[in-house]
Amino acid sequence: xxxxxxxNHHVILSEAASLELGCxxxxxxxxxxxxYVQYPGQHLQLLLKYFSGDPLVKGIKxxxxxxxxxxxxxxxRKPSVQWSDTAEYFCAVNAQGSGNTxxxxxxxxxTLQVKx
Amino acid sequence: xxxxxxxxxxLVRRRGQEARLRCxxxxxxxxxYWYRQLPEEGLKxxxxxxxENIIDESGMPKERFSAEFPKEGPSILRIQQVVRGDSAxxxxxxxxxxxxxxxxxxxxxTRLTVV
Numbered sequence: 001x002x003x004x005x006x007x008n009h010h011v012i013l014s015e016a017a018s019l020e021l022g023c024x025x026x027x028x029x030x031x032x033x034x035x036y037v038q039y040p041g042q043h044l045q046l047l048l049k050y051f052s053g054d055p056l057v058k059g060i061k062x063x064x065x066x067x068x069x070x071x072x073x074x075x076x077r078k079p080s081v082q083w084s085d086t087a088e089y090f091c092a093v094n095a096q097g098s099g100n101t102x103x104x105x106x107x108x109x110x111t112l113q114v115k116x
Numbered sequence: 117x118x119x120x121x122x123x124x125x126x127l128v129r130r131r132g133q134e135a136r137l138r139c140x141x142x143x144x145x146x147x148x149y150w151y152r153q154l155p156e157e158g159l160k161x162x163x164x165x166x167x168e169n170i171i172d173e174s175g176m177p178k179e180r181f182s183a184e185f186p187k188e189g190p191s192i193l194r195i196q197q198v199v200r201g202d203s204a205x206x207x208x209x210x211x212x213x214x215x216x217x218x219x220x221x222x223x224x225x226t227r228l229t230v231v
Contacts, residue, residue, distance in 0.1 A: 004158075034219060043120075043224040044159075044207065090158055101172050102214035103149060106158040 002027045006091055006107035013081050014115050021076040021110050023091030030096040033074040034104065035065055038088045047089075050074065051096075061085070083116045120210050120223035121190075128229045129198050137193040137226045141210030148191045149220065150183060153205040162206075164214070165191060171214075198230045 007022035025031060032051050036044040048059025055067040065076045074091060091107040094100060121140040129135050141148050146167050151159040164172040165185035176183070180198075185191040195202055205227045209220035 006158075036222075041224075044209075044222040046219050049219060092159075100214065101164050102147065102211060102220075103161045103164055103172060103175075104151075104159075104220075105161070106151075108158045 002031075002093060002095065002105045004091055004093055004105050004107035006089075006110050008110045009108065010111045010113070012113045012115065015083055016080050017114075019076070019078040019081045019085075019112070021089055021091075021112070023074045023076065023107055024072050025074065025091075025093045025105075026072065027093065027095065031093045032096055033065075033067060034092040034094075035059065035063070035074070035076050036090045036092060038090065038109075040087070044090065047076070081112070081114050083114045085112060086114045087112060120208055120221050122206075122208050122223035122226050124226060125224065126227050126229070128231060130231055131199055132197050135195040135198050135202070135228055137195075137206050137208075137228070138190045139193070139208030139210075139223060140190040141208075142221050145210035145212050145221070147211045147214050148185050149209045149211075150191075150193050151207045151209065153207060153225075155204070159207060162193075166214075195228075198228070200230050203228055203230045 003026045005024045034049045035047040038044050047063050048057050050057045050067045058064045063078050089110045092104040148165045150162040153159045161175040163176050163183045180196045182194045205225045207225045208223045211220045
């Protein structure tokens with residue numbers, strides 16, 4: 001069965017610090033990979049996604065993620081965080097291929113708190 | 117706002133009552149997914165529907181939960197005889213095609229509290 005693991009449950013950083021959130025998945029086939037952000041009281045918004053091609057993906061708001069196939073990882077990074085990045089971050093996968101119904105498997109989420 | 121509309125935003129029910137959660141997808145989207153977010157947990161897939169059809173309900177609890185997406189009107193997630201453990205945020209997402217490259221559009225969720 002597919003599963004997604006996010007290593008950091010709660011991260012506290014000061015503004016301008018660099019961010020890296022870990023995400024590992026378990027699945028034998030080819031996957032699509034996503035990072036979503038959820039600001040307090042709001043819906044999930046897509047930060048970035050990887051389907052194929054360049055394993056370094058750039059998303060909105062200065063975020064990027066790198067897909068390392070050999071490590072089954074898709075870590076999220078940002079060189080310099082801002083207070084407004086305080087939110088919950090979710091890594092998600094779904095399976096490519098003919099059996100793909102589009103359902104996403106989410107990690108547990110990482111709460112990021114950025115101190116001004 | 118042409119996004120996914122969910123209502124109500126907040127719903128309080130007493131144990132044993134019924135909860136009905138509504139989801140109006142993005143115009144033109146015929147695929148709807150429901151997810152549940154329990155406190156301190158990530159989102160868990162519940163059910164995937166196309167118009168008038170349930171495609172994948174592998175994440176739905178076996179009892180008390182049902183979902184529909186009629187030809188006309190919003191998708192409905194129905195929870196009968198609610199219990200405290202049903203308290204959670206329920207999110208709906210819609211897409212133009214299943215598993216498409218563009219991902220989904222999520223709604224703002226319905227926060228169900230069972231008292």
